[in-house]
Amino acid sequence: MAPSLNPTALLRLLGSWNTGTLPAYRELADVVRLLVMDGRIPLDVALPSERALAQSLGVSRTTVTAAYASLREQGFLTAGQGSRGRTCIPHRSVPASMPGLAAPEGLLDLAYASLPAAGEAVHRAFADALTELPALLPGFGYDAMGVAALREAIADKYTADGVPTAPSQILVTSGAQHALNIVLRTLAGKQDRVMVEHPTYPNALDAIRAAGCRVLPVALPAGTSPAWDIDAMVTAMSQQRPAMAYLVPDFHNPTGRIMSDLQRRRLARAAASAGTVLVVDETLRGLNLDGVRTAPMSAFSPAVVSIGSLSKSHWAGLRTGWIRADEDLVARFIAARTVMDLGGPVVEQLAAARLIRSFSDPLDARLEELRHNRESLLRLLEQHLPEWEVEMPKGGLTVWCRLPSPCSTALTVLAPDFGVRLAAGPRFGVGGAFEHYLRVPFTLPPEQLDVAVRALRTAQDKLDTSPQLRRTLKPERPAAVA
């Protein structure tokens, strides 16, 4: 016979489960589920009978029946024909938070900061690309450096931005994440230090760790003036001599900050004297919501390695990014790249070249939409979550919020119950930092942001009234983030 849990023991574990913010059966089922997930109720034990538990809790039997039914439905209780159900863990073929997957249908996704394809432009660019394809079909189709038309378009973009660039300085990649992995493989050996802003982009942190490097975090100041602590970065570089620094000076992810030209100049100078290669991720540079004018980091030193991507300005489905560097480095990057893959798909590159050459109108429309979304999100947060401190982003796609208590992970675990998927603050840092922070993207339209922020309010209320819940909530696995 399976071991069983008596009502008194369960009562003790449940603590103050009934906060009154949801129907009692939901709250009871939620807390039991979390206790099972947390290992505090062991697997394969029989829960008390409905009658005994209802009596001990002082609730109606219907409440317990409904709670058990909900647990069964979610896969946390066996069907238990004739006998009492036993605790178990659901087996899903595709877990909701599997790395690399966006939110399942029905959830509002605030973990991905990404937009649908910009208007008709992307579709049109693919149609045009197909008309250019026949000219390339006689070739082998392998091109580790990238299709010439795209390298020329990217180089011209840099030149127009004030940094004269030849197509031979551009290596086309399958997105910025691929570019960063190529750069890490080339420039940073195992155990080398890589300096990062803290917080920073989670997938970059994962790539740095996966390359066997040591992350050297330098905190961004709590306030925005100055937005970067350049003195701390200069000291870290001169004392710790990191092999490279991964930085997002152009609408930093997650804060949306922009680095001033003065700060760029100081950093470039300090990196040169420390022997640190500055690797600058410009994926979000095009999302300049307030029209702030700055020079690209590569304008301050020819040794800067720039990474770019069309994922945020155009569409992540293009899977097209690049590295800009001096020609010798590009040759080393190509050698590193061919260990992983032998080139990108040709039609995507032709479409990307089209988009870069003719994208000003759809980008203007995208910026207008993002400004509107940003305004809506800031207003909604002020209205529904006034205790959250919100930093006004100058560009990019996200707002970085300081929470009144260290509950970011708990909110993230709870939020799907209220229809929202989040990425917890600690994903953006090392050593468990940023439990006090949450990144909220403004990539959803205002009507959906309204629903999402109200859901966050309900989740925050639930946590505020149930310290027990906050302690028991642990993530299954880190959420996929972009």
Ligand SMILES: Cc1ncc(COP(=O)(O)O)c(C=O)c1O
């Ligand atoms: C700063 C930054 N770098 C890189 C990426 C990923 O870019 P890609 O889709 O081109 O790999 C993102 C996506 O969110 C990002 O915010």
